[in-house]
Structure formats: structure tokens, C-alpha cells
Amino acid sequence: MDKNVLAVFDTNKEYVTKLMDYLMECRSVPLEIQGFTDKECLRSFIENNAVDILLIPEDEMDEEIEAVTTGEIMILSEENIAHDGKGRRAVFRYQSSENIMREVMGYYADRPETEFISNTNAGAKLTGIYSPVGRCFRTSFALALGQVLSERNKVLYVNLEDYSGFNKLLQQNFMTDLSDLLFYVGQKKRNFPCKLASMVQKIGNMDFIPPVISPLDIRSVDKETWITFFNELMKCDYDHVVVDFGDTVDGFLDILQGCSRVFMPVREGTVSEAKVEQFEAMLRIMERENILDITEKIRIPYFGSLSCPPEMLGQSELGEYARGFAGGAA
Template identity: 45%
Template sequence: MKKRIFAVCDLEAHYAFSLMEYLNANNRIPFQIQAFSSAESLCAYRDRNLIEVLLISGQAINDEVRNLGIQNTYILSEGEGMPEFLDYPSVYKYQSSEHIIREVMGYYAESAGPKREADSPENRALTVGIYSPIRRTLKTSFAITLGQILAKDRATLYVNLEEYSGLSALLGKEFRNDLSDLMYFVKQGNKNIVQKVNEMVQTLNNLDYLPPALSPEDLRGVTREEWGVLFKEIGMKSAYERVVVDFGDTAEGLFELLSGCQQIYMPVREDAVSLAKLQQYEELVRQSGYGEILDRTKKIKLPYHNSFGLKEYYLEQLAWGELGDYVRELVRNDGLQ
């Protein structure tokens, strides 16, 4: 399916083309990026091509550009309030490219958005679920390591559905928006879910991740149908090729969500209590009519490690230790790349 056009227009040619290069390198943006250094070249291009999104500096816009009728037009502002642009959402020009695109995609997600063509099943992302009924198995360490390794070659998104992910503390970051806000967006029946995802994602070593929910109560308030909508939209309409979902026990419809995964990894332990929990889980899965989950589940016993040094570097270092070596071999053997 042909990508829609995202046009950047700024009289500073270096700025426009540098932003274009960043956006083209950012493979989660579902647009073809075009850069222009004058209103004339932009209008000439528009005569032959449809433009879905236009990001243009206040110095470049004129009546001819306004008359193009591009619905999703946003102004690159240098900080001054210009009354003639009050009808357009504005984005501050002199901030990081990452923040610029988040703001633009946020505005775009709130707009009516485009009518979509039918999506091809061949374009669907491969969803990898990570779940275990057993605690203290390095499940999240494994999931994030897997995500980072997949992200070296594939556009990959990590989603944590645990009650207490600990990611904010591990990364030393506070998130302005998180999974709770995204699911509220889904609950409202908004259509541009993928654009909202693109606005919210953070990045760790090329791995995109959605900031996890702060409160377990927010996760409990999401229905299985709403989770289904989110993962279907990401799987079918985003630019991601791999989606790694780190499951906890709170999400409604856990078995149904697991059944939507093409591959499931289950970190396990071999003590008597752990084996008893595993047996109970498998019996419940069969009784619930989801026996196919067990066929797609690969039990793994992960190599333990003592320490990777300072907490703030723990997640980045995972891929380079014994666990990373284990995951790389697993990815090769299971054909996940």
C-alpha cells in the first residue's frame, strides 16, 4: 500500500532536509517524507501529489499554500505568537526532532484522520507474548532483551502489561503520558490509534516502548475487547514488524490475548512449587478451551546473572551479557528475525 505524504517546508533548506532525514530514519512513522525550501516548490509538488500532513514554517506559508486545502497543516513556530496562524496548531521549531514529531502526531491523532484502505494480512506484525505463572523468572529482563535484539533489524515495539513494571524507576524517567492514557483514547472510540501510539512511544537502544501504566487499577478497567482493538490496530496498521508483549495477570481476557500471539515464551523454574503452579496453569488453559496456546508456548530456563552494575544502566546492558547471548541464539533458532 502506497504511503501517504508528510511534507516539511522551511526556508532554511538545511533545517528542512535534516528533519526529513530524521523522519525517514524513524521507521515507525507511516508516511513518505518530502522536504521543501520554498512555498513555490511545495505548491508545484502538490499539483501532482496528495499531501496528508504539512509541517511548514511561519515564514514560508502564504495564501497560495493556504489555498492548497491541506487539512492537517501545522506551523513550525519560532516562539512568537502570530495572530494570522491562530487557526493552525503550532509546534516549536527549536526543539529535538523527536519532540517535534510527537507533537505533530499528537495533533494528527486528534484530527479526523484519513480513510484507510483494507490492510493486507501479509503486512501484519508478528506478535511475541511473554508470560509465566511463576514469579522471579527474569521474565521482564528477557522480554526487554528480546525486544532490543529484534530492534537491531526489525521495527519493534515493547508493551508491558504488568501490574508493577518498574520501568520508570529503572530508566530514571517520568512519563507525561502512559498506557492508561492510550487506553482511555481507545475507550473513546477514536480511530487514529496508531498515530496516538507514535506520539507516545519512547525509545531504548532502538527499541520503541509504550510507557506502562502507573496503576494496576487502570489495567483492570480495560476490557478484553479494548485490548483487542489496540493490538489489532498496532499489528495491522502500524509500521512495526515485531510486537513484544510482556504480560502480567491483570489484563482481562489473558488467554484470549495470548491466543493472538504467534509465538509465546514462558520463563520457568524447576522447583516443586513452580512446577505445581505451571501444572495448574496448563490445566486451566485446557479447561478454558485455549489449548492451542500451549502448542505455541516455548518454555525457557533463563541464565541467571548476579549484577550488571548501576541500576540506571541495567536495561541497556542486558543485551551484552549472558542473557543477551542466550536470546540471540533463541531468535536465530526460532526464525524471529
């Protein structure tokens, strides 16, 4: 098998089907999923295949299954506890499939003795959205473009602004964010796909990493960690990674240079034009003219729909405008 295997067992067929449906649609989970409602079928599969994680109710666990399972056993618990009576990691069964998977991936990502197989079909395209000009609808365009691309592709959106405002925009407080993932990378741990899968959230069909809360979480990260972070992202099972750039990332130009396309929203006016000219001059001085070759300047018209909820931008007038550039990002 090309991927690590997660086996799910429960005698409740509806429960297994619901969990399987979510896992098979979840773009960020780096696993092959196998579901079982018959214990003999489960036992036969484990005896003939390497299973990395077995998710099973405690009252269904027996000595034979435990003896043939070489991977991690995680208990689907009736109670919200961290471990069962035998010290095995437990996951509360009566919660959303999304939360179950976050717990499984978060736990497994921190196991030092295990390593997940990287995506062998890595071919994600890195699309950058950047502008030296302020108030140019950069983030709105980035979200709209990502949502449009996600209609037919696996898309991850990454926001690198000092102040994204996502907690208020999405009316949600996130338990983990980009700073946790960067810290994980800095620790040189090996299960990046699992850690990512334990953190990603969704806006429609598009995955995103919750942005940092403090600008220090962006500015304190060194260039090597940023480069490693993006290299790891490109190995994950996404078709597109859309990056909404700020100005304070160490190694910013190296990352920008690695994009297949860069869209630069600009505005009319003397000050805005002067900022763009200064940025372009800086690129020439630093011998980074190739960034200019992959950059397309865009003037985003004002749409009344710019004030719509973030999750609706892909279906708004701005979304239709972004659709005209989706081919260039594809």
C-alpha cells in the first residue's frame, strides 16, 4: 500500500459509514482508510496487512486482535477520557468525525518512533497573493481564488499576515494555529502530514491553517524553518497551496520565488504606484527579476459583495472575478 493505513471497527454500520465518508473526503488526512463491521474480516485484514492505527471500541477489543496488531491501538470510548483502563489512548466516540480525526492525527504526529509515508504524487502548485500596497482587497481576493480553485481541486489556504482578523471574521476561536505547526517544524519532527491534518479547518471545500494570533509568531521564525515548512506543505496531498503573504516573513523573497504564479493587487494613485515601483526596483537590485516574470498585477473592482461572509466569497461577484484568474493559477 502506498499510504499508512487506519483501520476503523465498530459493529454499528451507520457509525462506521459516517466516519469513513468523512475520512475519505478529508483532503488533509495522509491515510488509507479501511472500515470494518465484522471482526473476522478485521482480523484477516490485520494478519495480511500492516495497520498503523486501529480505532476500535473497548468492549470489542480482544486478545486475538491485540496479538496481531503491530500498529497503534486507539480506543473509541463511551466516556470522554484520555486513556482506557489498560493505558491505551482513548478517543471519545460521541463527537464529530472531524474532531475524532484531529485527536487521532494530533496524537500520532507526536510519536517520535513513527513516520508517515510522504505523498508520492506530490505536485502541489504554490500560488502567491502579495502586494506592497495596502487596502487593495488582497485577502478577499486570495480567499475567493482559493474557494474557486477548491471546486475541482484540493486546496490549502495559508495566511501569513501579522493581523489576519480570522477569529472575528469566522466568529471562531481556534485551539491551535500556524505558530504550533511552525514550532513542530522547528523541532524537526517527522510526521508533518499528521500534524497538519490535526489542525486544518475548512471554509467551504477549502482547507486553511488558522493564522497566528501574535505578529511575533511570524517574525520570530527563521528562514530555514519557513523553507522547511513550505517544502513539507508541497509534499502533502494538495493540488494548490494559496499563500496570502504579509511583509514580515524571514526569507519572504525565496518563498515568493518558489511560486508558480504571483497575483499582485494594485490600486490607482501616485502613492500606490510609487510603492509598486519601489518593490520592483528592489527586486532588480537583489537580482530577483524572475519574480517579476511570474507576477501578474490586477486591479480589483469594488464589489458590494466584498462585505459578505468569507465563506461566501467564492460565490460572490469577487468570486466570478477571481474565476478569470483561476486558469492562470491552475
